[in-house]
Amino acid sequence: MSAKVYIIHENEEWTKPLKIELEKQNVPYEDWFLSEGSIDLSDIPPEGIFYNRMSASSHTRDHRYAPEFTAAVISWLESHGRRVLNDSRALALEVSKVAQYTVLRQHGILTPKTIAAVGKDHLTKAAHSFDDPFITKHNRAGKGLGVQLFNNPETLAAYVNSEAFYESIDGITLLQEYIQSPDASITRCEFVGGKFLYAVRVDTSDGFELCPADVCQVGDSFCPTTEQEKPKFEIIENFDQPVISNYEAFLKANGITFAGIECIQNERGDLFTYDVNTNTNYNADAERKAHISGMKAIAETLERELSELKPIM
Template sequence: MSGSVYVIHENPQWLPPFQAAFEAEGVPLEEWLLTDGSIDLSVEPPEGVFWSRLSASAHTRDHAASKEYGRAVLRWLASWGRTVVNGADVLELEVSKVAQHAALRHAGVEVPRTTAVFGTAQLAAKAEEFEAPFISKHNQGGKGLGVRRWESHAEFAAWVDSADFEPSPDGITLLQELLVARAPFITRAEFVGGQFVYAVRVDTSAGSFELCPAEACAIPGADGVEPEPLFRLRDDVDPAIIDRYLAFLAAEGIGVAGIEFIETRDGRVVTYDVNTNTNYNPDVEASAPRSGPREIARWLGALLPHEAVGARG
């Protein structure tokens, strides 16, 4: 029996590093672009391994329907017994921070104090329950979009009532305690196939919440020269944290993910995001002992029938 690895996604700009990695590993890769199309539910899918890279930020690329398209495709694939990596249940975690929060807390991982508000009628009142400054964010986010810091409740209430208010795509706004880092960085730990790959130190000294690591997200400096890298390899993460994340990923059936946490000024280690369509920063990849995309290619290739995988370089 033969087959390919099918990558299910909606953003071709993120794919080149993975295409190069699969080619280098001799693993056949085919795209399923879920921006529009159809499914004949009575037809059996092709043989192979199906890897979902569907993103919570698809709506920012005019692909809001990809979430529902993906839900349908992933359930269809599972119904035929196909091997699906980061399948339908994992997609629900990708597109809902409420779901992430609940799953992490259930696994014994510390998460920020958070209130989910449905609609806008209670937003200002619920914000009063948080000491200022505090954070608001979209339940369906991605790339840090929609995250705002508020210095006062009055400022937040005025924004909610204004034409500038930006709702989450699913209508759920999260109110969250402001986490103050012990040092100006957060950490993102990368995992593939039940294995820890590496951790990344992400500089937050500029105060931005938009921390997409992909080369496609890079923004040049004001003078046109690339700034110093915001993303650097980190090799001193507590192994107990990594073990806790590995147990969480196994329990939730997550094959590929980046998990972000912050070490706070008051001594807490707080996890605030699980990204199941993780991208890899080229500066980190250049210095890392193992490559994230190459690890994915090797792992998914090993899930294919042996004759589907060619010679590896």
């Protein structure tokens, strides 16, 4: 059997654009949809390149144990020396913002003040550590899960003890200082093959749902063909920040080949990094206007990796 690219994921909609690009370039691939399944640990994995696109938000699509099963599969693959892009270290960071922040800091990357808490009493007590507005978010998240803004501990306590409150799937809720952007935007830096590809400005004035994939779009109000409205996603020309080199070093040290890293700048110009997405997606409208394609770049990287693959004896 000839080697091919194996796509490890749990979301067909997010994977379709990649498959289209692989087919355009005649790259052989196989779909591994790991929402559930089984592996015989005595089996020998097929030869090929294994691209891990597992998402921290899988439980929102009723794929509760997909990350855990993926971790088991990747452990099996790595034990046989298979080439995994976004490997077991990357997966561990995908499903834990606490893990992300600790490792980002090791690479000289500024992150917001964050407290991790388990239990409502500990959560409400931790809120008193913030003098200024703060937000909550889920430790295992994606799609802005659990993000709420609070001005004081009292409003947080009322929320936590209401029916509106729901815990992170791993039980860890984060309290984080609120970084206010002067223009209500964040920046998402995209990396392919561990190298910077482009940065996209994301308008956050309408909320925290920041997934750039087309299936996460909020409606016609952000359509770039609508003259009276500004597009939600817009690729930044000639983006050049010193932190890019830190990001690339962080990715290399943690087995991350493909990622989107989100950051925000306050009114003083301080740049805070607050999220790493190893299951990165792209906005088609923004890319079309900028004449660039993230999925095409990923497909080209996978094709090159496959061509350079040496058979395991």
